Amino acid sequence: AAAEKGGFRSFMDKEIHDQPQAVADTLLGRTNASGALVLDDVRVDETLLRAVNKIIVVACGTAAYSGHVAKYAIERWCRIEVEVELAHEFRYRDPIVDEKTLVVAVTQSGETMDTLMAMRHAREQGALVISIVNTHGSTIPRESDAVLYTHAGPEIAVASTKAFLAQVTAAYLLGLYLAQLRGCMRPDEIAAVLAELRDMPQKIHTVIERGEHVRATAESMRDASSVLFLGRHVGFPVALEGALKLKELAYIHAEGFAAGELKHGPIALIDEGQPVFVVVPSPRGRDSLHSKMISTIQEIRARGARTLVIAEDGDDEVHAYADEVFWIPQAPKLLQPLLAVVPLQMFAMALAAAKGLDVDQPRNLAKSVTVE
Ligand code: G6P
Numbered sequence: 001a002a003a004e005k006g007g008f009r010s011f012m013d014k015e016i017h018d019q020p021q022a023v024a025d026t027l028l029g030r031t032n033a034s035g036a037l038v039l040d041d042v043r044v045d046e047t048l049l050r051a052v053n054k055i056i057v058v059a060c061g062t063a064a065y066s067g068h069v070a071k072y073a074i075e076r077w078c079r080i081e082v083e084v085e086l087a088h089e090f091r092y093r094d095p096i097v098d099e100k101t102l103v104v105a106v107t108q109s110g111e112t113m114d115t116l117m118a119m120r121h122a123r124e125q126g127a128l129v130i131s132i133v134n135t136h137g138s139t140i141p142r143e144s145d146a147v148l149y150t151h152a153g154p155e156i157a158v159a160s161t162k163a164f165l166a167q168v169t170a171a172y173l174l175g176l177y178l179a180q181l182r183g184c185m186r187p188d189e190i191a192a193v194l195a196e197l198r199d200m201p202q203k204i205h206t207v208i209e210r211g212e213h214v215r216a217t218a219e220s221m222r223d224a225s226s227v228l229f230l231g232r233h234v235g236f237p238v239a240l241e242g243a244l245k246l247k248e249l250a251y252i253h254a255e256g257f258a259a260g261e262l263k264h265g266p267i268a269l270i271d272e273g274q275p276v277f278v279v280v281p282s283p284r285g286r287d288s289l290h291s292k293m294i295s296t297i298q299e300i301r302a303r304g305a306r307t308l309v310i311a312e313d314g315d316d317e318v319h320a321y322a323d324e325v326f327w328i329p330q331a332p333k334l335l336q337p338l339l340a341v342v343p344l345q346m347f348a349m350a351l352a353a354a355k356g357l358d359v360d361q362p363r364n365l366a367k368s369v370t371v372e
Contacts, residue, residue, distance in 0.1 A: 004156075010359045012157035012249075012349050016342070017208060020201035022162040023338065025151035026169040027197055035191050039177050042146045048128055049181055052102040055080055056095065056127075058087040058118040059106040060369070062160040062244065063167055066132075067106050068237035070171035073334045077179040077193075087118035088372070097125040104174065105131040108155055108163035109368035110138025117372060119143065132170045134163050148174055157360045158367045159248045161345050164241065165204070165338055172197060172335070196331070200338050203329040207342040210327065214343045217308065217324055218350035221275060228269065228276045229256040229344070230296065232289055235279035238337045242277055242344030248362050249352035259296045272304035277347075279340045280311040280318055285333050290317075297321040310340050 008014035032038050055074060057067030064086055071082040085095070087105070097103070103122040107115050110133040119129045119140065131144040134152050141147035150166035176193060179185040221227075227246055231239030239256035246254040257266050259278070270276070278297055281289045298321050301307050309322035312330045319325065328339040352359045 009353070010157065010349070012159060012161060012359045015155055015157055015162045016345055016349065018153065019162045019165045019208070019342065020205045022150070022152035022166045023169050023204060024198075024201040025153075026166045027173070027194075028151070030173060031194065036187065037173065037177050037180050037190060037194065039148060039173065042130060042148055042174075042177070044128060044130065044146045046181060049102070049178065051100055052080060052128065052178075053100045055082040055102045055104060056090070056097070056122070057082065057084045057104045057106060058090050058115060058122070059084075060087050060112055060114050062164045062241060063106040063108060063112075063115075065237040065241040065244070066164055066167035066171055067104070068240070069168050069234050069337045070104070070106075070175065072234045073172055074175035074178065076334060077175045078182060078184050080178065085118075086114075087112070088114040090118045091121045095122075095125075097122050097127045099126040099128075101125075101127040103127045103129045104171075105129060105133075105140055105144065106167050106171070107131065107140055108134045108150075108152075108160055108167070110135040110140040111368045111370050112140075113370050113372050116140055116143070130174070132167055132174070134166065156367075158362055158365050159245060159348070159359070164341065168337055169197065169200075193332070196335055200331065200335060203331060203339055204342060207328050207339050208346075211343075211346050213324070214326055214346045215350040218347045219354045221351060222354045224252055224275055224351075226253040226269075226274065228266070228274065229254065229279075230259040230262065230276060231256065231279040231340075232259045232293060233281060234334060234337050235259075235281055235340060238279050238340045238344065239277070241341055242279075242348070245345055245348035246351065248365060249348045249359055250355060250357065251363070252351070259293060262296060262300070267300070267303070270300050270303040270305045274305050275308060276300055276305045277308045277310065277344065280309055280315065282312050282330065282333050282336065283315045283317065284312075284330070290315075294318065294321065310343055312336075
């Protein structure tokens with residue numbers, strides 16, 4: 001087993017380090033000689049895809065959070081409504097689905113029973129089903145109309161890391177492909193996003209290289225009993241995933257919130273010393289999200305929170321209000337999750353290790369849940 005871990009302390013540690021490659025491999029070979037996006041594995045009649053008027057992403061756990069990121073990107077690029085639904089909730093509410101609905105099932109294993117049942121239900125209603133899957137030869141791709149494979153390689157650690165980054169990447173590709181097909185973006189706009197995506201593996205590598213600060217912070221927080229995570233826009237699913245990682249690995253109560261929701265309730269949780277991670281959007285955007293997030297950090301800090309901030313290089317404003325800053329390279333707003341989630345993965349892993357826990361095999365969890 002030591003050899004399989006390639007010199008890393010755990011499979012999870014190895015898989016975190018595999019992430020630049022997982023993203024690069026998922027992007028590989030997706031364009032033709034003229035630079036247009038081609039998804040060879042998505043063999044679906046293009047007229048059906050052009051007719052789609054609603055997308056529903058169904059998934060569970062970490063895969064569902066990749067779907068949340070997909071929603072922001074696909075709606076922005078394609079102007080198609082995207083819903084994201086936990087697979088086990090989807091089926092039982094008699095969802096409104098027809099021939100013009102595209103259901104995207106996202107799954108690392110391809111075997112999650114809840115996700116399989118949701119996509120079967122959708123197909124019975126006439127929906128087109130495209131799955132985003134990591135494991136070849138699994139059940140969900142066999143039952144889908146088409147499959148877009150992530151190329152993360154085998155993921156052994158129960159808590160998902162590289163599969164998540166690969167799922168997010170595949171979702172971006174699907175969004176750009178639909179935008180190309182439906183003429184919602186110009187070829188040069190699509191090429192520009194693809195170029196930015198191709199820069200992401202190097203940037204992810206940079207985040208991993210800066211891991212020492214995260215590790216030291218985690219080790220100092222061995223006794224934490226609750227950690228909160230705040231994000232906005234695409235940072236919201238990142239916050240949810242950060243909280244999930246911490247629950248799964250370190251058995252610490254953790255919750256992710258949309259930062260704007262704080263004032264509607266969760267801010268009551270903030271008291272002296274409460275650790276709160278905050279995912280700060282790019283300061284370069286033309287919207288006001290960055291300044292709103294700075295105010296949020298000020299508010300919680302004034303109430304005693306210990307603020308652990310993830311911010312982009314060059315963001316001069318965060319310093320004043322952050323107890324710790326974990327820097328990530330600059331990236332376009334929609335692509336930031338590929339970077340921002342990495343310190344949170346490393347934090348959960350390091351905290352679990354500091355508590356002497358088994359990071360690859362957390363208690364009570366299974367890598368793939370094949371029962372409903
Ligand atoms: C299990 C795993 C999670 C995973 C979820 C969905 O609960 O412990 O890490 O996110 O299943 O798995 P899938 O294989 O469908 O992505």
